[in-house]
Amino acid sequence: MTDNAPKLPDLTMTLTEGARIPLLGFGTWQIKGQDAVRATSAALESGYRHLDTATVYGNEGEVGRALADSGVPRDDVFITTKCPPDRAGRELETLRESLELLQTDHVDLWLIHWPGEATVNVDMWRAFVEARDAGLAREIGVSNFDVSLIDDVTKATGAAPAVNQIEWSPLLFDAETLAEHRARDIALEGYSALRGGTLEHPAVLEIAERTGRTAAQVIIRWHLQHEVIVIPKSVQPDRIRSNADVAGFTLTDQDMATLDALGGR
Template sequence: MTDAPQLPDQTVALPAGARIPLLGFGTWQITGDEAVRATSAALEAGYRHLDTATVYGNEGEVGRAVAESGVAREDLFITTKCPPNRAGRELDTLRQSLELLQTDHVDLWLIHWPGDGSVNTDMWRAFVEARESGLAREIGVSNFDVALLDEVTDAVGVAPAVNQVEWSPLLFDATTLAEHRERGVALEGYSALRGGTLEHPVIVEIAERTGRTPAQVIIRWHLQHEVIVIPKSVHADRIRSNADVAGFELSDADMAALDGLTTARR
């Protein structure tokens, strides 16, 4: 029997009172029975934060895995996302998501990517309505730059709780991180294990020296920056390994080396 992974217990407080686990399980490009199996494996490994989206086409499978897991709903943090082409139909889209996820609310609902013109502010008003009606505990955005964060905040008077963006040691930007902190917007990273990160020699060296996998080093780097991270895999052993990041810490020198990989690429 494999030892249970040591999952981090770190969370970030969000504006409406929810706490989002820094470690989540991503489900992009996982569909059908494979999505049920992978989500079930994540829940069995101890993940309690699940990330899906309308356009992923797997909300029903994620909902089925949750229903079959026996994990209490109040112990879970579930995120889904609404694409901008659903502008004007936001609440109907969310209700469809809730039906598929077999829940009466999501913990975080995101605009999946920016729309054109007034779409973002129009959608953001609907998102605030969803939060006020209890359909979504927290609301946020994805793939927005800081100017767009300010635009929707200024127009509606409510700041996004979270902005989910592509993020890794190869994409690190201290200014972007600081700008989010200044606005009280939690930064969440996706695709952390893509784009050559797992093979990068600096990351591989740190992994070998610390007795960890490159993926664990990357995930730990996110946690020490207090950036939410949602690694995904369809393999149960990797799902467990990616969660097993509470038992070590990267040194200041290692963190600085990882932060510097972006500069080294320029």
């Protein structure tokens, strides 16, 4: 590590089965081929120890190759992947394909990528519980679910998701959504935090200028202080490093309130 190395936050959350997930992860959506290898390698070099991928991203092999080549021990990295609902009935087959591509015997978190129709969610969730019990996934969760769908799968199986990954940013902040997940002891994980105009919003830019930080760093820090998992993505090594460099400052209560107030606007 050099003097210019990013200062990563040492913040984790303990999930349902005891796995500790770093609140800061590296997202790989829309990153393909050699770009995925290079970006994941840069993330690991920068100190990220949480990687997020999915079957439909088509890059699990590249993420796995980057991790294998990095020299970072597998047990030091939290790996998430996701199964789409069109694989219903073939969940375990899909997971085993993911494990082979990722070059590992288990993932740390496996998510239903988005809700299916009719009884698909409950049927898939039973397969997810089976995978967890078999040790193929340390934790299981969902993505893009609302609370009623979460309650449906929990009631049907007696097993609650550990995580719900949804689109989240200051512009989408909803205190009720956060409270509903906390009441169920379900971790909220946000994606697309740096999209949708957040980086250009005047309130974000004002805080960034005042704190001497980038707009992206402000948004990532906002997630961390809400204890919401965040997975920024980039293919640019300098931006990957910058996005990780969020341990050296704290947003004030007023800053947090200002950003929260952007929700719904």
